[in-house]
Amino acid sequence: MASDQELIIQFQESINREANFTALLKKHQQKVYYQIKRMVTDHADADDIAQLVWIKIWDKLDGFKMESEFSTWLFRIAYNETLNYLQKQKKQRTIPSNSDLLDYENTTAGSDSPKSTEIQIGLDRAISQLPEKQKVVFMLRYYDGFDYEKIASIVGTTIGGAKANYHQAVKKVESFIKQL
Amino acid sequence: MDMEKDMKLNELDNIGNSLEQDRAWAESLLNKQNLSQFNLSKTDAPFNYFESFPDQLMKRIESEKKQKINKKSPKIFFLPSFMQPLNRVAIAAAFIIVVGGSFIFLNNSVWKKTHAPIVAKYISLEELSSEEIESYVDANEWIAEIDVHTQMKKENSRLSSLDEKQIEEIEKTINK
Numbered sequence: 001m002a003s004d005q006e007l008i009i010q011f012q013e014s015i016n017r018e019a020n021f022t023a024l025l026k027k028h029q030q031k032v033y034y035q036i037k038r039m040v041t042d043h044a045d046a047d048d049i050a051q052l053v054w055i056k057i058w059d060k061l062d063g064f065k066m067e068s069e070f071s072t073w074l075f076r077i078a079y080n081e082t083l084n085y086l087q088k089q090k091k092q093r094t095i096p097s098n099s100d101l102l103d104y105e106n107t108t109a110g111s112d113s114p115k116s117t118e119i120q121i122g123l124d125r126a127i128s129q130l131p132e133k134q135k136v137v138f139m140l141r142y143y144d145g146f147d148y149e150k151i152a153s154i155v156g157t158t159i160g161g162a163k164a165n166y167h168q169a170v171k172k173v174e175s176f177i178k179q180l
Numbered sequence: 181m182d183m184e185k186d187m188k189l190n191e192l193d194n195i196g197n198s199l200e201q202d203r204a205w206a207e208s209l210l211n212k213q214n215l216s217q218f219n220l221s222k223t224d225a226p227f228n229y230f231e232s233f234p235d236q237l238m239k240r241i242e243s244e245k246k247q248k249i250n251k252k253s254p255k256i257f258f259l260p261s262f263m264q265p266l267n268r269v270a271i272a273a274a275f276i277i278v279v280g281g282s283f284i285f286l287n288n289s290v291w292k293k294t295h296a297p298i299v300a301k302y303i304s305l306e307e308l309s310s311e312e313i314e315s316y317v318d319a320n321e322w323i324a325e326i327d328v329h330t331q332m333k334k335e336n337s338r339l340s341s342l343d344e345k346q347i348e349e350i351e352k353t354i355n356k
Contacts, residue, residue, distance in 0.1 A: 018238065022238065025233075025237065026234060029233055033225060033230070033233075037223065038222045043225065050233070051236075054237050055237070120214050120217050123215070124218055127218065138206075141202055143219050147199075163195045163196045166202065177210065
């Protein structure tokens with residue numbers, strides 16, 4: 001399988017542009033979609049933003065100078081596009097809607113004890129209430145396993161700032177759950 | 181308070197040493213099972229979504245590209261010049277002016293030649309009221325003016341064609 005760099009160079013040299021772009025897309029589309037969906041919750045919104053992100057990548061890939069990793073650049077665009085989208089739509093839900101919670105209850109009900117379900121819903125609420133930056137830092141570190149240098153350049157902060165965001169995110173969620 | 185601060189600083193110092201350590205610390209506070217359950221709820225997508233996404237996206241890129249091209253160079257269709265809206269209006273206006281103008285002009289001159297003498301025969305000035313005469317004069321003033329002008333032009337041209345002798349004779353008769 002060709003590396004990101006090889007695919008980008010071929011794209012920039014106009015060799016099978018569409019095929020190379022599609023290969024890049026297939027490699028990264030799931031992670032980009034999940035990063036977006038964790039921030040917006042709704043699939044339709046996530047799909048819309050994901051399309052905007054990849055259209056932007058298509059438009060700007062010719063000018064990409066490989067000074068950073070492609071995935072870092074891609075996730076930074078996804079992060080910024082999601083923030084823009086949330087601001088535009090004014091849909092920034094700090095607390096999940098009742099329907100979200102109902103869906104969540106339906107997916108988790110039956111598998112665990114009532115107390116456990118309650119904690120899971122609480123965790124969902126607590127993470128949703130985090131500031132966007134802390135939320136994204138926590139997700140990228142805990143679930144995607146990105147190093148802090150990469151996280152810092154995605155969300156536009158320092159490595160120390162990214163670490164502090166991770167720490168604050170976990171602590172805030174913990175204190176929210178304790179209050180249940 | 182100081183102990184709490186020290187604990188926080190210690191925790192912060194420990195963050196970033198390794199991914200496993202960071203994960204373990206979060207799991208100790210938030211429960212690993214709950215965290216993985218949360219991730220499952222956030223990382224689902226409709227069936228076949230990722231398989232169909234590239235095709236969908238490429239179609240959208242293609243259509244946006246076409247839209248951009250269309251915006252950059254809009255196609256201009258030239259109508260024959262007489263079919264263009266402004267020209268059509270101009271042509272219609274000119275037609276109305278010519279037809280309307282000539283109709284009014286002809287009517288006036290025909291009326292003057294045919295009806296006016298007949299009317300003059302049967303209607304004496306005394307029968308007309310002063311208001312009727314005034315309104316007639318107002319309505320026909322411009323025609324009278326034109327008549328005077330044409331008469332003056334005729335006279336001027338006749339005078340300019342006279343030689344000196346003829347002019348002297350005319351002056352003599354005027355003096356007499």
